[in-house]
Amino acid sequence: MTAIRQGWAILRKDLLLEMRSKEVFTSQFLFVVMAMVIFYFAFSPNIKNLTTVGAGMLWVAITFTSLLGLNRSFVHEKDEECLDGLLLCPVDRATIFAAKFIGNFFFLTTLEVIAVPIFAFFFLTGTFLPNLGWFLLILLLGNVGICGVGTLLATISMNTRARDLLLPVLFLPVMVPVIIPMVLATNYIFTQGESMSELSVWLYTMAIFDIMYVVAGYVLYDFVIGD
Amino acid sequence: MKKGVVWVLGAISVVALAVSLYWIFVVLPIVSREQTGFSQKIFYFHMPAAIISFVAFMVTFIASILFLAKKDFKYDILAYSSAEIGLVFGVVLMIFGITWDKLAWGVWWTWDPRLVTYLILLFLFGAYFFLRSMVSERMKQARFAAVFGIIAALDVPVSFFSTRLIKNVLHPVIFSREGFGLDMNMTIALLLAFAGMTALYVLMLMLKLKVEHMMEDVHVLKDMIESRRD
Amino acid sequence: MPDIEMAPYVLAAYVLGWAVLVGYCVYLAAKMSKIGKEVDHLKELLKKE
Numbered sequence: 001m002t003a004i005r006q007g008w009a010i011l012r013k014d015l016l017l018e019m020r021s022k023e024v025f026t027s028q029f030l031f032v033v034m035a036m037v038i039f040y041f042a043f044s045p046n047i048k049n050l051t052t053v054g055a056g057m058l059w060v061a062i063t064f065t066s067l068l069g070l071n072r073s074f075v076h077e078k079d080e081e082c083l084d085g086l087l088l089c090p091v092d093r094a095t096i097f098a099a100k101f102i103g104n105f106f107f108l109t110t111l112e113v114i115a116v117p118i119f120a121f122f123f124l125t126g127t128f129l130p131n132l133g134w135f136l137l138i139l140l141l142g143n144v145g146i147c148g149v150g151t152l153l154a155t156i157s158m159n160t161r162a163r164d165l166l167l168p169v170l171f172l173p174v175m176v177p178v179i180i181p182m183v184l185a186t187n188y189i190f191t192q193g194e195s196m197s198e199l200s201v202w203l204y205t206m207a208i209f210d211i212m213y214v215v216a217g218y219v220l221y222d223f224v225i226g227d
Numbered sequence: 228m229k230k231g232v233v234w235v236l237g238a239i240s241v242v243a244l245a246v247s248l249y250w251i252f253v254v255l256p257i258v259s260r261e262q263t264g265f266s267q268k269i270f271y272f273h274m275p276a277a278i279i280s281f282v283a284f285m286v287t288f289i290a291s292i293l294f295l296a297k298k299d300f301k302y303d304i305l306a307y308s309s310a311e312i313g314l315v316f317g318v319v320l321m322i323f324g325i326t327w328d329k330l331a332w333g334v335w336w337t338w339d340p341r342l343v344t345y346l347i348l349l350f351l352f353g354a355y356f357f358l359r360s361m362v363s364e365r366m367k368q369a370r371f372a373a374v375f376g377i378i379a380a381l382d383v384p385v386s387f388f389s390t391r392l393i394k395n396v397l398h399p400v401i402f403s404r405e406g407f408g409l410d411m412n413m414t415i416a417l418l419l420a421f422a423g424m425t426a427l428y429v430l431m432l433m434l435k436l437k438v439e440h441m442m443e444d445v446h447v448l449k450d451m452i453e454s455r456r457d
Numbered sequence: 458m459p460d461i462e463m464a465p466y467v468l469a470a471y472v473l474g475w476a477v478l479v480g481y482c483v484y485l486a487a488k489m490s491k492i493g494k495e496v497d498h499l500k501e502l503l504k505k506e
Contacts (some may be wrong), residue, residue, distance in 0.1 A: 161362065
């Protein structure tokens with residue numbers, strides 16, 4: 001019970017901070033929209049129907065945008081030495097992970113709630129609408145994977161000499177086993193693949209990696225935070 | 228480290244690998260066109276190198292867990308030594324692999340699941356060393372590396388089973404439930420190469436561990452001299 | 458591709474692959490002798506002081 005209250009306190013602090021400054025959201029939003037604009041000009045001369053490359057565009061934009069948020073979620077802790085204060089509190093390290101993970105998940109989901117409809121408006125014909133539920137599930141699973149392993153790796157990279165420079169190096173290869181099924185499943189939804197069984201394979205793969213990464217983050221967090 | 232063991236391991240690897248080379252290029256006939264002809268000879272070194280690199284990364288995985296559990300630096304040294312040797316075997320594997328791709332499929336590289344997952348594995352362990360180089364404090368470096376080593380090694384089973392789990396994989400599966408795609412002579416060649424590579428891996432690991440422990444000695448000695456001078 | 462044309466590729470792969478393995482062993486041996494000398498040197502220094 002105390003763990004939940006402590007976790008909520010940390011989460012609430014992050015939410016308040018973001019709601020007041022809106023710095024991360026603004027930059028992420030700008031980044032994701034700019035990425036879409038660039039994608040349009042890169043692909044449209046050669047590809048008639050942009051739905052066929054939509055899955056790749058969407059996840060490249062989201063993955064790189066998420067990097068911005070993950071880095072920020074620890075930069076201000078480090079800069080203002082909040083982390084030391086946090087570690088002095090009688091809080092379980094795993095609770096800090098849970099709070100940070102939920103916070104990152106919330107921010108990324110909020111961004112997607114706005115960015116994905118814009119993306120659909122720009123690039124997609126209505127072909128994904130019958131499978132909207134599956135599409136949302138893919139987004140959800142993707143976010144869990146990104147935030148689960150991202151929270152852990154952002155904490156590691158923030159405590160090294162390279163700081164935020166290190167996160168992409170660690171994060172992107174680790175994410176590949178989630179990103180590939182994510183892109184393939186999304187592509188299936190956008191372009192209407194033949195069989196449902198294909199989609200379920202990708203969903204299972206994502207779910208397995210999500211569970212592994214979140215559990216690994218929860219268990220290993222104790223070793224990466226503080227001295 | 229026992230000098231005798233090193234010489235025995237060295238002898239085993241040299242003899243086994245030399246005999247396997249003889250077996251591959253002299254004793255074994257060239258397989259038919261359908262079985263990719265002369266290029267099939269790459270397989271006898273390709274597969275042992277692959278298995279050794281997987282084993283090496285799994286050793287890193289286990290040593291990383293042990294380090295986090297016991298906080299003993301000898302496990303950290305084992306973890307990164309094995310990872311480095313895993314990368315060396317990975318490079319060898321890639322040299323054989325892409326050559327075989329070119330001969331059998333006509334291109335140097337295809338986006339086959341096995342190839343992709345293995346490439347990612349190499350990137351992960353490359354990142355492992357980049358991470359190590361970015362932390363100077365010894366304890367923190369070992370802890371971070373152990374955590375990342377555990378996460379990176381999660382890709383090992385993915386890569387290993389990718390040819391079996393995913394359909395439409397180009398990379399051939401040699402050992403399956405249906406049986407064994409090799410005859411007697413081929414098996415001998417493969418086992419010889421495998422024995423030689425295993426001995427080579429153990430030998431490299433022992434040398435590398437020795438080097439790393441000597442490095443630690445250097446640090447200790449330097450500290451001692453430093454403190455005497457004060 | 459006929460077998461005779463494949464042969465150079467296969468041999469090149471074997472040579473390169475071996476070069477990497479042997480090269481790594483040589484690198485380890487060289488490093489070992491270098492550090493061995495350093496250890497001896499430091500030990501002597503320690504005795505003198």
